[in-house]
Amino acid sequence: MLTQASRIHDRSWVVQCALSRICGGCAMSLGRPVAFLGTAQEVGRNAFHLPPLHVECAEELARELAAGPGAGTDWRLVRTAGFEFARPGRDDADQQPRFVPNSLL
Amino acid sequence: MAISDVQQYMHLTDEEIEELGRELDTIRADIEESRGAADAAYINRMIRIQRGLAVAGRATLILGTASRRTRVPAAVAGAALLGLHKILENMEIGHNVMHGQWDWMNDPEIHSSNWEWDTAQPAEQWKHSHNYIHHQFTNVLGYDNDIGYGIMRLAREQRWNPYYLGQPVYNALLASLFQWGVALHDLDIERIRKGEKDPAEMKRQLVQILSKGRNQAVKDYLVYPALSGRQWRTTLIANASANVARNLWSYMIIFCGHFPDGALHFTEEEIQDETRDEWYLRQILGAANFEGGPLLHILSGNLGFQIEHHLFPDLPSNRYAEISVRVRALCEKYDIPYTTGPLLRQYGQALRTILKLSLPNSATSSDQPEPPTPPRDRKRRSDQERPSRIAELGVWSRGRSRESKVS
Numbered sequence: 001m002l003t004q005a006s007r008i009h010d011r012s013w014v015v016q017c018a019l020s021r022i023c024g025g026c027a028m029s030l031g032r033p034v035a036f037l038g039t040a041q042e043v044g045r046n047a048f049h050l051p052p053l054h055v056e057c058a059e060e061l062a063r064e065l066a067a068g069p070g071a072g073t074d075w076r077l078v079r080t081a082g083f084e085f086a087r088p089g090r091d092d093a094d095q096q097p098r099f100v101p102n103s104l105l
Numbered sequence: 106m107a108i109s110d111v112q113q114y115m116h117l118t119d120e121e122i123e124e125l126g127r128e129l130d131t132i133r134a135d136i137e138e139s140r141g142a143a144d145a146a147y148i149n150r151m152i153r154i155q156r157g158l159a160v161a162g163r164a165t166l167i168l169g170t171a172s173r174r175t176r177v178p179a180a181v182a183g184a185a186l187l188g189l190h191k192i193l194e195n196m197e198i199g200h201n202v203m204h205g206q207w208d209w210m211n212d213p214e215i216h217s218s219n220w221e222w223d224t225a226q227p228a229e230q231w232k233h234s235h236n237y238i239h240h241q242f243t244n245v246l247g248y249d250n251d252i253g254y255g256i257m258r259l260a261r262e263q264r265w266n267p268y269y270l271g272q273p274v275y276n277a278l279l280a281s282l283f284q285w286g287v288a289l290h291d292l293d294i295e296r297i298r299k300g301e302k303d304p305a306e307m308k309r310q311l312v313q314i315l316s317k318g319r320n321q322a323v324k325d326y327l328v329y330p331a332l333s334g335r336q337w338r339t340t341l342i343a344n345a346s347a348n349v350a351r352n353l354w355s356y357m358i359i360f361c362g363h364f365p366d367g368a369l370h371f372t373e374e375e376i377q378d379e380t381r382d383e384w385y386l387r388q389i390l391g392a393a394n395f396e397g398g399p400l401l402h403i404l405s406g407n408l409g410f411q412i413e414h415h416l417f418p419d420l421p422s423n424r425y426a427e428i429s430v431r432v433r434a435l436c437e438k439y440d441i442p443y444t445t446g447p448l449l450r451q452y453g454q455a456l457r458t459i460l461k462l463s464l465p466n467s468a469t470s471s472d473q474p475e476p477p478t479p480p481r482d483r484k485r486r487s488d489q490e491r492p493s494r495i496a497e498l499g500v501w502s503r504g505r506s507r508e509s510k511v512s
Binding site: 015016019020021022029030031032034081082083084085087088089090091102103105 | 119123126127130133137203205208209210211213216217218219228229232233236237240241380381382384419
């Protein structure tokens, strides 16, 4: 259940999800595989901004985004066993923390 | 003294700290690219050894205590084997698996999402209190709950009150009951006392703790003693001894990570708008290593490389030794303190801090190193940069008073 969906763009929440290894959508422990929801560009770069999610939460979030604030975006879901958490550098063009799946399934 | 700006404290320029960040990123990338079958074989070997120790320990206690002649040696050997099993499982396996160090293997069992370790704290709560609170806010006063675990005063900036006179006793209790102290850590009793904790969350956590604690107690103090038949009491004592040994060891290793002299504290101003490079620097300054051979490092979960663990908590622990060589070279290059020493010296310093801070600041002195002087006074100079007076060795060698008379 997406109890935390409103926080998926909140930087501190994203960091907490990354380190505590909890789902950004429901705040419960992540399972395996881990799901990331991203745009085609994020999938192409293999670097995601939304926090890690359960597969079910990602699917539900994709539906909600498509029907609301993310309408018009081609949301794609990738599955991975693990991920790297990359903090942005001072002069990075992208100043948001990123997730890099390291074992795509 | 707590630090409010690590870059300023270290007198590093913007370019220097950015270059440091890039070089640490390179180390990370190198390890990520090179991890593979040898690393997977390492963690699988550790798990086989740990399980072998557990089986050997349990079997020794159940079978060896049946005979009067072998009872005592079997109890001692069984407790030692069980203690080693618990230490290896908690330190090198559980702690590191829950950081996600081995998730890349895509192993259904060795994964941060489903590893449940052999100690009283539920894995989910550990991943919050340790992976997030401690690793994100390392040594930041008021944020990192590991600074004193909510019961002790471990920084001079923490206000003293008479309660802390009992600190040596609290420390001894925490050390011997460490798994239970850790089990309660994420509950945040201070917030409960102030009425700030969400009751639903508190209830959920309490149910988890009671369930996990009950399972641990039933396993060690009911099921296995019962399997020993008439020698249940011997097995129970051996199991308790193994738990206490694990508690004392893990307490000592963890306290050596952040409380020896040289591991610094930070104020909340430091983490406001902190960049990745400053975050790296805070991890180096806030952690302390200890030295030892490969066996010591394995039994301490490679936390003798605490600095490297804090820089790269999700890289495989078996690679920290090689990472440490490169991190240490970087610290020398940028003149950043790299705190390390023998295990007993590091623990001795942590224990001294515990004892000293049981008293008010006015009664003791600080053991923290002096802040670094600006780079103009500490960097290695070329001959051209040295003042011309250096050639006048006769004047310099006669000492300051004579020199001042000459000038």
